[in-house]
Amino acid sequence: MIKPLPSGSGTNATLARHVLRLAGEIGDRNYLLAEAQKSAASYISDQFRLSGYEPIEQAYPVPGPKGQVQLRNILAKRPGSQPQSPILVVGAHYDTKSGTPGADDNASGIAGLLELARRFHGTTGSIELRFVAFDSEEPLFFFTKNKGIPRITSPTTYRPSSTMLRWPMS
Numbered sequence: 001m002i003k004p005l006p007s008g009s010g011t012n013a014t015l016a017r018h019v020l021r022l023a024g025e026i027g028d029r030n031y032l033l034a035e036a037q038k039s040a041a042s043y044i045s046d047q048f049r050l051s052g053y054e055p056i057e058q059a060y061p062v063p064g065p066k067g068q069v070q071l072r073n074i075l076a077k078r079p080g081s082q083p084q085s086p087i088l089v090v091g092a093h094y095d096t097k098s099g100t101p102g103a104d105d106n107a108s109g110i111a112g113l114l115e116l117a118r119r120f121h122g123t124t125g126s127i128e129l130r131f132v133a134f135d136s137e138e139p140l141f142f143f144t145k146n147k148g149i150p151r152i153t154s155p156t157t158y159r160p161s162s163t164m165l166r167w168p169m170s
């Protein structure tokens with residue numbers, strides 16, 4: 001039997017709401033479904049904003065079936081007190097494998113990311129925390145340079161000693 005969803009403002013309820021919004025209401029979201037992908041991106045930006053961040057959108061074009069498509073990574077930064085200290089990137093992708101609602105892959109990862117970001121807002125620490133929802137992880141981008149991840153990890157945004165945690169871990 002399926003358990004009812006938790007209600008209220010606790011962590012479980014919040015995580016469930018993110019998954020429901022992304023996988024249940026928006027559903028399949030990838031470069032083939034630009035509108036759904038845009039809705040997912042705005043939802044993520046809004047959530048970062050609600051947590052107190054000024055989200056940064058990193059847009060990039062990729063070739064789509066009917067011409068170029070704009071994809072975007074969304075970043076929220078909790079600054080570190082040491083400007084040259086490493087950055088800890090906490091990331092999850094929000095696109096789906098075509099034809100799936102993407103609940104465990106990867107709305108659940110995004111839910112965890114948003115909740116962690118919310119909890120870390122306003123905290124202090126020596127290292128910068130960079131929460132990143134990235135695009136184009138799934139096929140066809142799996143083995144190409146068009147993935148969202150390399151854009152985050154490019155030398156300009158990623159210091160050499162930085163570490164990245166992401167969902168799924170593979």
Ligand SMILES: [Zn+2]
Binds near residue numbers: 138
């Ligand atoms: Zn995935």
